[in-house]
Amino acid sequence: MLHRDAIGFVLVSLAVLATANAARNDDFADLRGPYCENVGCCTDRVDSCSVPILGTLCYCDEFCNVTRVDDCCPDYWSHCRGVTYPPPPPPTEAPEPAIGCRYGNRALRWKQEVRDNCNKCVCEQMPNKELELLCETNVCLVDQSIIEGVNRDTDRVGWTATNYSQFWGRTLDDGVKLRLGTLPPQRFVMNMNPVKRIYDPYALPAHFDSRIRWGEYITGIQDQGWCGSSWAISTAAVASDRYGIVSNGREAVQLSAQHLVSCDTQGQQSCSGGHLDRAWSFTKFYGLVDEECFPYVASNTACPFKKRGSLQQAGCRPKFSDRVARYTVGPAYRLGNETDIMYEITRSGPVQATMKVYHDFFTYNGGIYKHSTMGINHKQGYHSVRIIGWGEDRTNRGMVKYWLVANSWGSNWGEDGYFRIERGTNECEIETFVIASWPHVHRKLLAARNH
Ligand SMILES: *[C@@H]1O[C@H](CO)[C@@H](O)[C@H](O)[C@H]1NC(C)=O
Ligand SMILES: *[C@@H]1O[C@H](CO)[C@@H](O)[C@H](O)[C@H]1NC(C)=O
Ligand SMILES: *[C@@H]1O[C@H](CO)[C@@H](O)[C@H](O)[C@H]1NC(C)=O
Numbered sequence: 001m002l003h004r005d006a007i008g009f010v011l012v013s014l015a016v017l018a019t020a021n022a023a024r025n026d027d028f029a030d031l032r033g034p035y036c037e038n039v040g041c042c043t044d045r046v047d048s049c050s051v052p053i054l055g056t057l058c059y060c061d062e063f064c065n066v067t068r069v070d071d072c073c074p075d076y077w078s079h080c081r082g083v084t085y086p087p088p089p090p091p092t093e094a095p096e097p098a099i100g101c102r103y104g105n106r107a108l109r110w111k112q113e114v115r116d117n118c119n120k121c122v123c124e125q126m127p128n129k130e131l132e133l134l135c136e137t138n139v140c141l142v143d144q145s146i147i148e149g150v151n152r153d154t155d156r157v158g159w160t161a162t163n164y165s166q167f168w169g170r171t172l173d174d175g176v177k178l179r180l181g182t183l184p185p186q187r188f189v190m191n192m193n194p195v196k197r198i199y200d201p202y203a204l205p206a207h208f209d210s211r212i213r214w215g216e217y218i219t220g221i222q223d224q225g226w227c228g229s230s231w232a233i234s235t236a237a238v239a240s241d242r243y244g245i246v247s248n249g250r251e252a253v254q255l256s257a258q259h260l261v262s263c264d265t266q267g268q269q270s271c272s273g274g275h276l277d278r279a280w281s282f283t284k285f286y287g288l289v290d291e292e293c294f295p296y297v298a299s300n301t302a303c304p305f306k307k308r309g310s311l312q313q314a315g316c317r318p319k320f321s322d323r324v325a326r327y328t329v330g331p332a333y334r335l336g337n338e339t340d341i342m343y344e345i346t347r348s349g350p351v352q353a354t355m356k357v358y359h360d361f362f363t364y365n366g367g368i369y370k371h372s373t374m375g376i377n378h379k380q381g382y383h384s385v386r387i388i389g390w391g392e393d394r395t396n397r398g399m400v401k402y403w404l405v406a407n408s409w410g411s412n413w414g415e416d417g418y419f420r421i422e423r424g425t426n427e428c429e430i431e432t433f434v435i436a437s438w439p440h441v442h443r444k445l446l447a448a449r450n451h
Pocket of ligand 3: 195196197201336337338339340
């Protein structure tokens with residue numbers, strides 16, 4: 001018996017080894033009978049520890065499986081190791097066909113998978129034995145034909161489209177479910193009477209931007225992530241803006257959208273959407289804490305404190321030392337038409353709007369949005385956003401009026417996180433359901449403001 005760790009042996013028997021390795025290529029698993037039972041089991045590598053089988057040799061040493069070519073005798077596993085290994089190979093009725101599938105300029109093997117944007121594709125054998133690439137048929141959030149269609153016709157549609165890497169590879173269904181998140185207003189809210197205001201519509205400016213008027217009191221752009229929480233983000237942001245404006249900055253605060261996502265759960269669906277009227281009622285009755293105290297995490301985490309209570313009871317510290325209560329608001333009110341909305345913004349700050357989102361909106365890059373016919377029959381959803389101003393632009397379609405709106409898809413989307421959308425035509429129903437509410441700024445600060 002020879003032990004193979006000895007270098008000397010390797011040198012003298014290179015030729016023998018080469019032949020042995022060439023022979024060590026078969027799998028004898030389905031030949032039953034006593035082999036190792038006759039020669040015995042050997043430890044380490046012992047080439048003589050073998051039995052003739054089918055014109056070659058099978059082995060009963062510990063080395064028989066380390067080459068990854070199984071040349072162990074059929075009864076090696078059961079006799080020497082007391083295990084049933086290797087398992088019998090599956091019947092090989094469908095041998096791998098020679099030709100492959102093509103994906104672009106890539107060749108794919110049988111069963112090989114590839115991702116085509118939001119769809120998984122696999123190279124499959126057809127009943128006629130041909131190989132074909134079979135793909136899922138989801139509508140993808142980023143649709144190249146929409147982008148090209150919009151960009152080819154920019155002069156007429158008025159805006160440009162782009163491929164956002166954060167949306168690439170996702171389905172439109174995901175986008176509608178997790179990037180929007182406003183449940184359609186219930187009938188009784190739709191019938192809510194708009195407030196009446198007395199003003200001169202001709203005295204309204206042609207351009208208005210809350211960020212210029214009120215500076216840092218206006219909340220920046222947030223990113224809701226893959227959580228359908230626009231209902232919570234837009235509510236918290238409108239209330240925050242108005243706290244800063246009405247208190248002249250003394251109670252400037254960013255209110256917590258997560259507070260609504262996690263705690264306003266009655267009849268609401270957290271990251272699967274919410275009703276705006278319920279969000280405002282919750283804010284009115286219980287108030288919100290600030291973002292620093294309960295930061296946004298884009299998921300349905302449990303409410304960490306009691307629904308009712310002071311800021312301190314929620315473990316938060318007020319910015320203005322006299323404040324005890326959480327940040328509450330008055331009843332929400334609805335604004336009835338274009339000029340009413342404009343007047344409201346100049347007087348009290350940004351407002352909340354609900355819009356219908358069509359497929360092409362996800363790819364908006366800049367310009368004055370108006371939904372195109374591209375992807376118009378695909379799935380749609382409702383989204384809530386914050387109107388912060390308006391303006392008008394001379395274009396080759398004539399003068400186009402627009403709203404200036406804050407979205408919640410991060411600041412690399414659109415025009416630094418904002419978009420402009422046609423004004424005065426109820427584009428995407430954006431003028432149908434516009435609401436606002438008055439903040440309950442601490443009375444000491446209100447008194448100071450009136451001096
Ligand atoms: C043989 O292969 C099996 C499975 O891969 C492994 O568990 C075992 O340790 C191997 N035996 C030797 C001696 O390498
Ligand atoms: C879109 O962007 C993604 C990620 O940045 C990229 O992989 C993909 O090829 C782009 N698609 C098109 C059609 O440009
Ligand atoms: C909007 O409604 C107000 C009354 O609330 C009315 O005075 C005004 O003319 C209307 N504006 C438009 C553009 O319809």
